[in-house]
Amino acid sequence: MIIDLVNLKFSYAEQPSSCVIDIPSWSLSAGEHTLIHGSSGSGKSTLLNILNGLLSVDSGHVKVLDQRIDEMTNRQRDTFRANNIGYVFQQxxxxxxxxxxxxxxxxxxxxxxxxxxxxSKEIKTLLQSLNIPEKDWKKPVRTLSIGQQQRIAIARALINKPTLIIADEPTSSLDQENSDAFMKLLMALVNKHEITLLFVSHDVSLSHYFSRIELLSDINHAGNLHAN
Amino acid sequence: MLIKLALKSLHDRKDSIVLSIIAMTVSVFVLLGVEHIRHQTKESFANTVSGVDIIVGARTSSLNLLLYSVFKIGSASNNISWQSFEKVASNPQVKWAVPISLGDSHKGFRVLGTIPAYFQHFSYGKKHKLLFKQGQAFSNVFDVVLGYQVAAKLGYQLDDKLVLAHGIGKNSFSLHAEKPFTVVGVLAPTGTPVDHTLHVSLQGIEAIHYTGKNNPYSHQIDASKMHNHHKEADLTTQVASHLTPKSITAFMLALNSKMSTFKVQRDINNDKQEPLLAILPGIALSELWQIMGVLESTLFLVSILVFISASLGVSAMLLASIKQRTREIQLLRVIGAPPLFLFLLIQLEALFIAMISCALGTAILLASLSLTQDYLASYFSLQISMNIFTPNTLMLIITMLVTSALVAVIPSINGYIKSKKHSLSDR
Incomplete structure (x- = not known):
C-alpha cells in the first residue's frame, strides 16, 4: 500500500470542536493513478498536508509507503517528504x-x-524530456510562461525519484491546450517511472486520464456532517 | 545551496535591500569613523610633546599650564622670573632647560620666544626632533622660524619680513612695524601645535616689549642703527647680549635621570622665593584626555546607537519580507526544508546585508579619509593615519556582524515559527 489511512481524525488547533477530516478507512495501492474530486473547502488541502506530513493528526493511523508518518518526528517527516513525495501545486x-x-x-x-x-546530467535529461528549451534553463522561472513553469514543477517533483506524486489542482491555472499537454506529459512520466499518482482536482473533464476516481465527500465523513 | 538561495533572494528584493544596506553603511561609516578619529586624536594628543620631563610655569592648574605652554591655548596667569629659571637650570640633575615666552602673535598665530636649543631638544611623537624644511634656527634678535602651517598658510618664504603684534589683538606697537622680523627658517610639518607657531629668540621678545621712550635698550638699538645702517644684523646680535629677559612664561626641563623627576618637581613646587608649578607632561596629558574622554565616549555611544537602530531597521525589513514570502516558505517546507533551514536563511540574509554594509562603510571611510587627510592636517593639525585596520577596528567590525546577527534572531525566529505552523491550508 502506498497510502493507508485508518480512523483518521483531524481538527485545527484554533477550532478543536469542528472536525475537518474524518476518514474511517481509505487506501491507495502502488501504481494507482487516482483522481480525488472535491470542491474547495471540503478539506482537500488539509488531507494533502496530512499525507505529506506537514500536519499531525489527532488520532488514527497515517501510513505512507508503509511507514507510520504520524509517529515520526518533525525532522524525520521533512526528510521523508523530500525523499519520497513529489509535489505539484496549482501555482x-x-x-x-x-x-x-x-x-x-x-x-x-x-x-x-x-x-x-x-x-546535473539528471536535471538536463528531465528538462529535455519535459520540452523546456535549453535557453530557458538559466532564466529566473518567473520570466517563463505558466505552462513552462508547471512542466519545470514536474521535473522538480521527479528529481528525487519519488514513489508518490501528489498533484494539487496543477492544471487549473492552465488553458485547455496547455492543460492537455501537461496531463499527457505527467501521465507519460508517472507511467514510465512507475510512480503512484494522487491527483486532486475539481475539474471532472480530467477524469479520462485516471483509472480510479473518488469523491472527497465519500472519503471524508467530516465534510458530510458539516454540510448536513 | 543555502548561501545561493540567500544571495538570490536578496538580489530579488534589491529595492528594499539597497535602502537597508545604505542605512547600515552609513552607520558603519559613522561608527568606524568616530572610533578611528578618536584613537588618532588621542595619539595625536599624546604625541604633542615628548622628551620633556617637567614643564614649569607660574602657579595655576596643571591643565592650564599644559594648555598654554604646549598647545598654545589660553594664556598664562602670570610670568615667572628669569632668576627662577636660572636657579632651576643650574640644578645638577637638569640635563637641559629651555625657556619659553608667550603672549605675542602674528595674524592669529602664536609667537613663541625661546632659545636656539629649543630646536635641538623639543621633540614630539615617538621622540621625533624638530626638522627644518628650509633655513635654520634663528641667530639674530629679529630672526623668526616659522611652523610649517604658518609658512604654508601665510605664504612666507625665507627672507620675508613680518611684524609681530602684542597679544592676539591688533598691533599697537609702532616699533614693531619699524622692526620687522626676517624669516630664517621653516620647520617641517609635525602635526602638533608647533606647526602653528612662530619661533623667535627671547631677545626678540624683549626687544618688542622694551620699546618705551625711556627704555635704554630701545636707545641702544636706535643708536647702533644710526652708526651702522648697513650692518643691522650684526648690531642686533651685539645688542642681544643686553636684552636678557626679566621674566619668561614657562620653561621645559629634561633630567639626567628619570628617577629624580619627582624630587625635582617637588623642589620646584616648594620653592620659597617664587610660587612655581612643575608638571609632568605625560600625567597632565592624560588628565586632559580624561576630560576629552567624556566627549569621545558620548560620540562613541551615539554611533553605537545609530548602528543598533540600523540593525533594527534591517530586522524590521526582513520581518516584513517574511509576510510577503509566505508562499515561498510554504514551498520550501513542502519540498522538505526543515524549519531550521528557514531560520538560517533569514540569519544569512541579515548577515550578508551586514557584511556588504561593513565592506562599503569601510571603503567609504578609507575614501573620505584620503580625501580629507590634508584638510584635517592643515586646519586641525590632526594627523589621521590611513591605516584603519587595527585589531581594534577589526574587533569592532566583528562585533557589528555579531550584533546584526543577534538582532536578526527576531525575524529569523519568526520565520522559523511561521514555517513550522504554516502548511498549505491557506493557499
Missing part, C-alpha cells in the same frame, strides 16, 4: 527568482536522493 511551484536548474537542485538538496555527480 507557486517554484522559487520565482531562481532559474529552472536551481529550483530542481534545491529540491534535491533536501533529499540527497541523487548523487551530486549525476545530478
Amino acid at each position: 507557486f511551484n517554484l522559487i520565482p527568482y531562481l532559474d529552472a536548474i536551481d529550483n530542481i537542485q534545491l529540491a534535491n538538496y533536501f533529499s540527497k536522493a541523487v548523487s551530486q555527480s549525476s545530478l
Whole structure:
C-alpha cells in the first residue's frame, strides 16, 4: 500500500470542536493513478498536508509507503517528504527568482536522493524530456510562461525519484491546450517511472486520464456532517 | 545551496535591500569613523610633546599650564622670573632647560620666544626632533622660524619680513612695524601645535616689549642703527647680549635621570622665593584626555546607537519580507526544508546585508579619509593615519556582524515559527 489511512481524525488547533477530516478507512495501492474530486473547502488541502506530513493528526493511523508518518518526528517527516513525495501545486511551484536548474537542485538538496555527480546530467535529461528549451534553463522561472513553469514543477517533483506524486489542482491555472499537454506529459512520466499518482482536482473533464476516481465527500465523513 | 538561495533572494528584493544596506553603511561609516578619529586624536594628543620631563610655569592648574605652554591655548596667569629659571637650570640633575615666552602673535598665530636649543631638544611623537624644511634656527634678535602651517598658510618664504603684534589683538606697537622680523627658517610639518607657531629668540621678545621712550635698550638699538645702517644684523646680535629677559612664561626641563623627576618637581613646587608649578607632561596629558574622554565616549555611544537602530531597521525589513514570502516558505517546507533551514536563511540574509554594509562603510571611510587627510592636517593639525585596520577596528567590525546577527534572531525566529505552523491550508 502506498497510502493507508485508518480512523483518521483531524481538527485545527484554533477550532478543536469542528472536525475537518474524518476518514474511517481509505487506501491507495502502488501504481494507482487516482483522481480525488472535491470542491474547495471540503478539506482537500488539509488531507494533502496530512499525507505529506506537514500536519499531525489527532488520532488514527497515517501510513505512507508503509511507514507510520504520524509517529515520526518533525525532522524525520521533512526528510521523508523530500525523499519520497513529489509535489505539484496549482501555482507557486517554484522559487520565482531562481532559474529552472536551481529550483530542481534545491529540491534535491533536501533529499540527497541523487548523487551530486549525476545530478546535473539528471536535471538536463528531465528538462529535455519535459520540452523546456535549453535557453530557458538559466532564466529566473518567473520570466517563463505558466505552462513552462508547471512542466519545470514536474521535473522538480521527479528529481528525487519519488514513489508518490501528489498533484494539487496543477492544471487549473492552465488553458485547455496547455492543460492537455501537461496531463499527457505527467501521465507519460508517472507511467514510465512507475510512480503512484494522487491527483486532486475539481475539474471532472480530467477524469479520462485516471483509472480510479473518488469523491472527497465519500472519503471524508467530516465534510458530510458539516454540510448536513 | 543555502548561501545561493540567500544571495538570490536578496538580489530579488534589491529595492528594499539597497535602502537597508545604505542605512547600515552609513552607520558603519559613522561608527568606524568616530572610533578611528578618536584613537588618532588621542595619539595625536599624546604625541604633542615628548622628551620633556617637567614643564614649569607660574602657579595655576596643571591643565592650564599644559594648555598654554604646549598647545598654545589660553594664556598664562602670570610670568615667572628669569632668576627662577636660572636657579632651576643650574640644578645638577637638569640635563637641559629651555625657556619659553608667550603672549605675542602674528595674524592669529602664536609667537613663541625661546632659545636656539629649543630646536635641538623639543621633540614630539615617538621622540621625533624638530626638522627644518628650509633655513635654520634663528641667530639674530629679529630672526623668526616659522611652523610649517604658518609658512604654508601665510605664504612666507625665507627672507620675508613680518611684524609681530602684542597679544592676539591688533598691533599697537609702532616699533614693531619699524622692526620687522626676517624669516630664517621653516620647520617641517609635525602635526602638533608647533606647526602653528612662530619661533623667535627671547631677545626678540624683549626687544618688542622694551620699546618705551625711556627704555635704554630701545636707545641702544636706535643708536647702533644710526652708526651702522648697513650692518643691522650684526648690531642686533651685539645688542642681544643686553636684552636678557626679566621674566619668561614657562620653561621645559629634561633630567639626567628619570628617577629624580619627582624630587625635582617637588623642589620646584616648594620653592620659597617664587610660587612655581612643575608638571609632568605625560600625567597632565592624560588628565586632559580624561576630560576629552567624556566627549569621545558620548560620540562613541551615539554611533553605537545609530548602528543598533540600523540593525533594527534591517530586522524590521526582513520581518516584513517574511509576510510577503509566505508562499515561498510554504514551498520550501513542502519540498522538505526543515524549519531550521528557514531560520538560517533569514540569519544569512541579515548577515550578508551586514557584511556588504561593513565592506562599503569601510571603503567609504578609507575614501573620505584620503580625501580629507590634508584638510584635517592643515586646519586641525590632526594627523589621521590611513591605516584603519587595527585589531581594534577589526574587533569592532566583528562585533557589528555579531550584533546584526543577534538582532536578526527576531525575524529569523519568526520565520522559523511561521514555517513550522504554516502548511498549505491557506493557499
